[in-house]
Amino acid sequence: MKQYLKLDPWSIIEEGFDPQNHEISESIFSIGNGYMGQRANFEELYTGPSLQGSYMAGVYYPDKTRVGWWKNGYPEYFAKVLNSTNWIGIDIYIDGVALDLAVCKVKDFVRELNMKEGTLSRSFIAELPDGKEVKVEAIRFTSIARREIGVIRYAITPLNFNGSITFTPYLDGDVKNKDSNYDEKFWLEVLKEVTPEDAALTIKTKKLDFHVTSVMAYTVHQNGNPVSVTPEATHKEKYVAHSFKLGVQAKEQVVLYKYVANVTSRDHGYGQLLSVGRTALQSAKEIGFQPLLEEHIKAWADKWSESDIVIDGDVAAQQAIRFNIFQLNQTYNGEDDRLNIGPKGFTGEKYGGSTYWDTEAYCLPFYLSTADDSIARNLLVYRYKHLEKAKENAKKLGFSKGALYPMVTMNGEECHNEWEITFEEIHRNGAIAYAIYNYVNYTGDISYLGQYGLEVLAEISRFWEERVNYVPAKDKYMILGVTGPNEYENNINNNWYTNSMAVWTLKYTLEVLEHLQKNEPSVYKELVAKLDLKEEETSKWSDIIAKMHYPYDEERQVFLQQDGFLDKDLTPVKDLDPSNLPLNQQWSWDRILRSVYIKQADVLQGIFTLRDQFNLDEVKRNFDFYEPLTVHESSLSPCVHSILACELGYKEKAYEMYLRTSRLDLDNYNNDTEDGCHTTSMAGTWMSVVHGFGGLRVQNGVLHLNPFNPGHWKSFSFKVMFRSSRLKVTVSEHDVTVLNETEAPANVNVYGNDYTVNGLSHIQISI
Numbered sequence: 185m186k187q188y189l190k191l192d193p194w195s196i197i198e199e200g201f202d203p204q205n206h207e208i209s210e211s212i213f214s215i216g217n218g219y220m221g222q223r224a225n226f227e228e229l230y231t232g233p234s235l236q237g238s239y240m241a242g243v244y245y246p247d248k249t250r251v252g253w254w255k256n257g258y259p260e261y262f263a264k265v266l267n268s269t270n271w272i273g274i275d276i277y278i279d280g281v282a283l284d285l286a287v288c289k290v291k292d293f294v295r296e297l298n299m300k301e302g303t304l305s306r307s308f309i310a311e312l313p314d315g316k317e318v319k320v321e322a323i324r325f326t327s328i329a330r331r332e333i334g335v336i337r338y339a340i341t342p343l344n345f346n347g348s349i350t351f352t353p354y355l356d357g358d359v360k361n362k363d364s365n366y367d368e369k370f371w372l373e374v375l376k377e378v379t380p381e382d383a384a385l386t387i388k389t390k391k392l393d394f395h396v397t398s399v400m401a402y403t404v405h406q407n408g409n410p411v412s413v414t415p416e417a418t419h420k421e422k423y424v425a426h427s428f429k430l431g432v433q434a435k436e437q438v439v440l441y442k443y444v445a446n447v448t449s450r451d452h453g454y455g456q457l458l459s460v461g462r463t464a465l466q467s468a469k470e471i472g473f474q475p476l477l478e479e480h481i482k483a484w485a486d487k488w489s490e491s492d493i494v495i496d497g498d499v500a501a502q503q504a505i506r507f508n509i510f511q512l513n514q515t516y517n518g519e520d521d522r523l524n525i526g527p528k529g530f531t532g533e534k535y536g537g538s539t540y541w542d543t544e545a546y547c548l549p550f551y552l553s554t555a556d557d558s559i560a561r562n563l564l565v566y567r568y569k570h571l572e573k574a575k576e577n578a579k580k581l582g583f584s585k586g587a588l589y590p591m592v593t594m595n596g597e598e599c600h601n602e603w604e605i606t607f608e609e610i611h612r613n614g615a616i617a618y619a620i621y622n623y624v625n626y627t628g629d630i631s632y633l634g635q636y637g638l639e640v641l642a643e644i645s646r647f648w649e650e651r652v653n654y655v656p657a658k659d660k661y662m663i664l665g666v667t668g669p670n671e672y673e674n675n676i677n678n679n680w681y682t683n684s685m686a687v688w689t690l691k692y693t694l695e696v697l698e699h700l701q702k703n704e705p706s707v708y709k710e711l712v713a714k715l716d717l718k719e720e721e722t723s724k725w726s727d728i729i730a731k732m733h734y735p736y737d738e739e740r741q742v743f744l745q746q747d748g749f750l751d752k753d754l755t756p757v758k759d760l761d762p763s764n765l766p767l768n769q770q771w772s773w774d775r776i777l778r779s780v781y782i783k784q785a786d787v788l789q790g791i792f793t794l795r796d797q798f799n800l801d802e803v804k805r806n807f808d809f810y811e812p813l814t815v816h817e818s819s820l821s822p823c824v825h826s827i828l829a830c831e832l833g834y835k836e837k838a839y840e841m842y843l844r845t846s847r848l849d850l851d852n853y854n855n856d857t858e859d860g861c862h863t864t865s866m867a868g869t870w871m872s873v874v875h876g877f878g879g880l881r882v883q884n885g886v887l888h889l890n891p892f893n894p895g896h897w898k899s900f901s902f903k904v905m906f907r908s909s910r911l912k913v914t915v916s917e918h919d920v921t922v923l924n925e926t927e928a929p930a931n932v933n934v935y936g937n938d939y940t941v942n943g944l945s946h947i948q949i950s951i
């Protein structure tokens with residue numbers, strides 16, 4: 185845990201430059217627009233430790249798999265979103281000496297991520313080794329109004345000398361991924377062009393032929409007036425630059441505005457990239473920095489008006505929740521159904537920028553409530569489009585039918601290569617099925633089931649049908665050799681969560697079939713024919729539903745995480761000497777596997793997901809049993825515990841878990857923020873406010889709220905979009921207000937009572 189950032193409701197602020205924190209800050213201060221994103225690297229040269237990273241969504245590389253011992257069924261490659269052209273670079277030389285914060289004395293350093301406006305800025309005074317001082321003020325953004333455009337304003341003022349400054353704005357495609365399996369570089373040069381007006385670079389991936397073209401241009405102002413410069417061109421392999429020298433007087437400011445367009449072959453034909461990039465760049469340059477900034481700020485204002493959460497009376501919590509919402513909105517905007525949400529977004533390379541079950545289990549609810557239905561729908565369509573690959577995956581592993589979605593993927597193919605996860609963490613199939621229910625239940629878009637949903641559900645059900653094991657002696661079905669969400673246990677039998685999700689999927693698939701048969705008979709007929717669905721299959725599903733084995737402890741009346749769970753030493757985490765934590769950094773893997781400690785919500789994940797199936801006593805018994813054994817060493821864990829603690833009225837626990845999830849990266853709780861932020865778990869943080877403290881659920885097409893003030897806040901408010909209304913819910917100490925910000929009346933249920941909130945008016949209910 186490390187706390188060095190200033191508290192502020194709308195900004196993340198770092199005061200003073202400590203190189204020890206730089207890589208953590210590079211992650212935290214990342215910016216992006218759903219189409220591209222980058223770590224908060226410096227524009228000018230920096231020779232200290234840094235992870236340079238600029239990423240284009242969906243541009244990836246199939247890096248050859250690296251494993252210790254090859255096992256049949258492993259994928260050939262691990263897809264990773266590539267570190268792509270570094271387009272922010274501006275080298276600065278002062279009378280021939282490089283400006284490099286690793287060797288300068290740095291004063292008055294401030295770095296700020298303005299979340300309201302979506303900008304990253306930095307100012308500082310640097311004293312060079314020869315005693316010359318310059319003041320730098322830089323600001324940049326990746327436009328969310330024009331997704332291919334990035335803009336930088338870089339201002340530099342000599343403070344104590346007259347001399348010369350050489351500026352070298354550049355595009356550098358000679359970059360590599362830190363996580364490259366064989367230390368390989370993945371890019372080849374295709375084209376570079378430097379004209380007096382601009383410079384362009386096209387690089388392509390060594391495999392898959394993704395092309396990325398970046399085009400840059402700039403304007404220069406000295407003392408407030410535009411100046412024209414005569415640049416020298418520099419070409420190196422995969423690198424283009426302009427260089428120009430300006431004579432400067434002390435206290436006279438020089439401002440460089442750098443405009444860059446980044447376009448890719450995902451969206452444009454290979455032959456068009458340069459002209460498309462140039463046109464986008466020219467129009468950005470003509471519009472100019474300030475108007476571009478204003479349209480970007482306006483676009484952020486629209487996003488905030490749909491998704492902001494306001495916490496009154498606790499600035500740490502306020503800053504944290506906005507940080508989480510900001511990062512989610514920077515990572516995915518739902519415009520492109522080929523894209524998804526990597527666990528680190530654009531903030532780092534760990535997890536390869538690929539798609540995990542995190543999307544369905546954690547992120548979907550955020551996008552369901554804070555954006556148009558089409559956005560969440562695109563997340564589902566993404567999986568629909570991968571169905572054929574999921575069927576191939578099941579075949580490859582020896583199943584005769586059905587679909588096993590990959591644990592980690594970019595294009596639908598499995599990329600993960602540890603047997604205990606790739607082959608065993610099959611609960612992901614349950615989350616993907618559940619997301620269909622979640623979407624339809626929330627939006628009411630029942631047509632999705634006939635259009636796409638049933639096919640996915642049926643193929644997942646077929647997978648479960650073959651994956652279960654019938655044990656005649658017990659007349660029970662079992663699921664053997666799995667890893668549940670708790671990855672601190674592998675190859676276990678009958679993980680309660682996995683068995684429950686399998687049965688839930690089978691039940692829901694049967695319900696959907698019945699619904700279609702009754703309400704959309706022609707669609708039903710077509711789909712049954714397309715799927716070649718047989719009666720013997722559906723009756724087998726019913727049999728599995730009736731006879732699934734669930735590990736249970738009669739004495740404690742709790743569901744058991746797996747068979748044999750109680751054979752372990754049940755010493756709670758609080759009785760461990762704190763020097764043992766985090767276990768994944770202090771203990772051998774062997775010791776972790778034999779212990780009782782739970783990495784992340786597992787049984788509780790199931791209770792949270794399938795909440796309607798359990799009464800409050802069951803929730804309480806299971807929570808009281810599992811929470812003391814959970815170490816929350818996955819960022820996905822505390823939010824689930826926080827939400828359940830809210831329902832149980834465990835105010836302090838709910839708040840403790842909320843702080844842990846919401847400030848996970850800002851306070852570097854898990855000591856790993858330099859690898860990137862935990863973007864997917866940020867959606868869990870949002871859930872812990874809206875589903876936890878707000879108690880939001882959707883039942884029979886009605887939005888239910890059960891708000892709970894954690895006691896540390898004067899009030900909090902959140903916004904949700906639900907069935908063509910946008911509601912703002914404010915929870916203060918003594919009352920709950922629901923404001924309908926749209927025109928049509930909305931029905932809500934608060935604390936068990938039904939209300940109609942007329943358009944543009946509100947209701948107030950005492951707590």
Ligand code: BGC
Nearest residue numbers: 527540541542671818820864
């Ligand atoms: C968690 C998984 C998760 C992955 C990516 C792992 O540490 O155990 O549940 O899918 O991180 O976020």
